Amino acid sequence: MKxxxxxxxxxxxxxxxxxxxxxxxxxxxxxxxxxxxxxTAKMLNYKPNSLARAMATKRTKIIGFLMYKKNKPYVSxxxxxxxxxxxxxxxxxxxxxIIVAATNDxxxxxxxxxxxxxxxxxLLVSLHPExxxxxxxxxxxxxxxxxxxxxxxxxAFIEDDNYGGACAVMEHLIRDRGHTRIAHITExxxxxxxxxxxxxxxxxxxxxxxxxxxxxxxxxxxxxxEDGYNAMKDLLLRKTLxxxxxxxxxxxxxxxxxxxxxxxxRIPDDIAIAGYDDISAAFMVDPPLTTVRVDREQIGKxxxxxxxxxxxxxxxxxRVVTISNELVIRAST
Amino acid sequence: MKxxxxxxxxxxxxxxxxxxxxxxxxxxxxxxxxxxxxxTAKMLNYKPNSLARAMATKRTKIIGFLMYKKNKPYVSxxxxxxxxxxxxxxxxxxxxxIIVAATNDxxxxxxxxxxxxxxxxxLLVSLHPExxxxxxxxxxxxxxxxxxxxxxxxxAFIEDDNYGGACAVMEHLIRDRGHTRIAHITExxxxxxxxxxxxxxxxxxxxxxxxxxxxxxxxxxxxxxEDGYNAMKDLLLRKTLxxxxxxxxxxxxxxxxxxxxxxxxRIPDDIAIAGYDDISAAFMVDPPLTTVRVDREQIGKxxxxxxxxxxxxxxxxxRVVTISNELVIRAST
DNA sequence: TTGTATGCGTTATCAT
DNA sequence: ATGATAACGCATACAA
Numbered sequence: 218m219k220x221x222x223x224x225x226x227x228x229x230x231x232x233x234x235x236x237x238x239x240x241x242x243x244x245x246x247x248x249x250x251x252x253x254x255x256x257t258a259k260m261l262n263y264k265p266n267s268l269a270r271a272m273a274t275k276r277t278k279i280i281g282f283l284m285y286k287k288n289k290p291y292v293s294x295x296x297x298x299x300x301x302x303x304x305x306x307x308x309x310x311x312x313x314x315i316i317v318a319a320t321n322d323x324x325x326x327x328x329x330x331x332x333x334x335x336x337x338x339x340l341l342v343s344l345h346p347e348x349x350x351x352x353x354x355x356x357x358x359x360x361x362x363x364x365x366x367x368x369x370x371x372x373a374f375i376e377d378d379n380y381g382g383a384c385a386v387m388e389h390l391i392r393d394r395g396h397t398r399i400a401h402i403t404e405x406x407x408x409x410x411x412x413x414x415x416x417x418x419x420x421x422x423x424x425x426x427x428x429x430x431x432x433x434x435x436x437x438x439x440x441x442x443e444d445g446y447n448a449m450k451d452l453l454l455r456k457t458l459x460x461x462x463x464x465x466x467x468x469x470x471x472x473x474x475x476x477x478x479x480x481x482x483r484i485p486d487d488i489a490i491a492g493y494d495d496i497s498a499a500f501m502v503d504p505p506l507t508t509v510r511v512d513r514e515q516i517g518k519x520x521x522x523x524x525x526x527x528x529x530x531x532x533x534x535x536r537v538v539t540i541s542n543e544l545v546i547r548a549s550t
Numbered sequence: 551m552k553x554x555x556x557x558x559x560x561x562x563x564x565x566x567x568x569x570x571x572x573x574x575x576x577x578x579x580x581x582x583x584x585x586x587x588x589x590t591a592k593m594l595n596y597k598p599n600s601l602a603r604a605m606a607t608k609r610t611k612i613i614g615f616l617m618y619k620k621n622k623p624y625v626s627x628x629x630x631x632x633x634x635x636x637x638x639x640x641x642x643x644x645x646x647x648i649i650v651a652a653t654n655d656x657x658x659x660x661x662x663x664x665x666x667x668x669x670x671x672x673l674l675v676s677l678h679p680e681x682x683x684x685x686x687x688x689x690x691x692x693x694x695x696x697x698x699x700x701x702x703x704x705x706a707f708i709e710d711d712n713y714g715g716a717c718a719v720m721e722h723l724i725r726d727r728g729h730t731r732i733a734h735i736t737e738x739x740x741x742x743x744x745x746x747x748x749x750x751x752x753x754x755x756x757x758x759x760x761x762x763x764x765x766x767x768x769x770x771x772x773x774x775x776e777d778g779y780n781a782m783k784d785l786l787l788r789k790t791l792x793x794x795x796x797x798x799x800x801x802x803x804x805x806x807x808x809x810x811x812x813x814x815x816r817i818p819d820d821i822a823i824a825g826y827d828d829i830s831a832a833f834m835v836d837p838p839l840t841t842v843r844v845d846r847e848q849i850g851k852x853x854x855x856x857x858x859x860x861x862x863x864x865x866x867x868x869r870v871v872t873i874s875n876e877l878v879i880r881a882s883t
Numbered sequence: 884t885t886g887t888a889t890g891c892g893t894t895a896t897c898a899t
Numbered sequence: 900a901t902g903a904t905a906a907c908g909c910a911t912a913c914a915a
Contacts, residue, residue, distance in 0.1 A: 219667070579901085
């Protein structure tokens with residue numbers, strides 16, 4: 218039988234309240250009594266029941282990791298997995314647990330029974346609609362929103378420096394490598410991250426006084442390997458070919474690499490190519506891909522740190538944390 | 551203010567007990583009363599408090615996804631992520647939630663407060679030591695163990711068909727492609743999965759009457775890209791070269807591919823190569839890699855299904871579920 | 884410094 | 900078919 222507080226109290230000859238206080242090291246308890254209670258607890262291998270404690274304190278020490286997504290991949294998504302890893306690690310340090318859930322429906326999000334009333338806070342990844350964020354706000358649930366441009370009052374926002382990363386790629390292509398005809402393969406530009414990368418693409422042309430090459434290709438919103446392949450095939454039909462390609466994601470870039478090779482062209486001699494994300498495949502392809510490393514684990518850690526601040530002081534104003542990126546130059550450029 | 555059961559009861563003019571029963575559609579409640587209660591509940595947007603319910607029923611509807619790992623990657627591991635995805639999806643169908651945790655310490659595993667007493671069951675992935683499994687058993691916590699050869703009384707075990715998958719690779723190399731000098735690059739063979747793949751490697755030689763080529767190379771237990779690269783470099787120093795390589799994982803295989811190319815040899819003309827796992831990079835490398843596709847999501851789903859059976863009937867005997875694999879032939883062989 | 888009594892929001896037991 | 904009350908295991912306001 219599992220020992221409970223009343224067992225400890227009885228054996229130690231004190232009241233439940235005293236036992237409870239002693240176990241949480243309250244200064245109200247005499248050292249001697251404290252010691253006695255602690256020893257008794259250890260003897261019985263006592264562990265407080267977390268449900269009961271949560272009931273009494275209104276704190277579960279659970280946080281929700283919520284992905285707004287209809288289909289898989291959920292955590293095996295190249296972006297979300299490492300974020301969750303960082304969050305798990307950082308949360309564990311504070312004795313917090315993480316519940317993972319995926320929904321793509323607002324009502325559903327809040328009907329999930331444990332999210333309903335049993336999380337101390339939430340991490341929102343992927344593009345949750347604004348109403349969801351508002352609803353968390355309304356319910357007073359501490360919230361950290363990751364890579365989403367929407368702001369609201371009492372949340373923290375974590376984002377990586379998309380603009381800076383994309384600028385670094387462009388400056389590398391233009392300044393270090395001297396390219397002047399640069400194509401851009403991107404996903405649906407409605408997504409804030411891709412929109413920002415695209416803006417950097419344009420801005421760097423302006424900064425260096427280079428006319429924008431007529432080679433911006435939109436892949437399907439899936440942004441799959443095939444999308445990258447097909448986009449590049451299109452580009453290769455142009456009268457004037459680009460000398461470099463900046464793809465908005467590594468997957469698109471790698472698809473494009475295959476198209477370039479299939480056309481009998483060499484990378485980077487004929488066409489250089491750079492991606493974005495530094496997925497694990499990036500250094501496994503041939504040639505290894507120049508890309509922007511986004512420290513996703515750091516995003517997850519920062520998110521937990523900010524969430525903890527919110528939980529401790531819900532009145533604190535909203536904060537934006539930007540995680541810096543790193544240009545990783547490999548043989549593809 | 552959130553409505554609670556007593557609010558519903560008061561407004562509907564019934565007792566808490568009746569309200570509680572009506573909400574759970576008990577046959578003890580008159581239809582008329584039931585309707586009244588339900589309407590009141592809907593009006594107040596009532597949602598039962600899951601903590602209180604869990605307290606009373608001794609069921610949290612939470613299951614633990616436990617990884618026995620000291621360091622990251624946790625869920626971003628190519629193997630664990632998709633398993634978790636499958637588990638999330640399957641659990642959601644049943645209104646179950648998943649808490650993810652990583653530990654590499656037995657005491658720690660059971661001290662995590664929410665695992666302690668607030669999960670209805672657990673999924674164990676990666677190599678948890680036998681004592682951990684025993685301890686779950688002792689505590690009577692329903693358990694499903696994934697890809698671990700250890701058996702115990704009342705658990706289910708899910709594993710993919712490592713032996714069958716590895717045999718398929720070998721038969722492809724031997725029978726379809728006529729190779730007779732096949733090297734094997736593997737990880738630490740103490741790991742059950744790798745041991746089984748190695749056994750298949752040997753068995754298929756026996757089956758086809760081929761002497762085993764002197765080219766079994768053990769990578770470091772990290773089984774990284776570099777390990778694969780270095781293992782292949784070693785192989786390339788031999789007097790007699792293999793005509794094919796079976797690597798125990800795709801990552802090792804891809805590392806080896808780079809070594810082969812660096813040596814100026816062609817794949818598959820000079821040396822063919824096959825991997826195992828079908829990681830996302832497998833079809834992105836050049837040439838695309840022949841490998842064994844392990845349906846990891848299916849493993850996660852099957853694990854939840856088996857766990858639910860255990861939760862519903864803890865007396866049910868242990869079961870072993872084997873998920874079949876698929877040989878994916880690409881241009882590397 | 885310690886103890887008593889009450890609350891947290893349900894479900895379960897036992898009456899009626 | 901319904902209601903009163905206990906129980907779940909802990910924390911805390913109040914009393915002593």
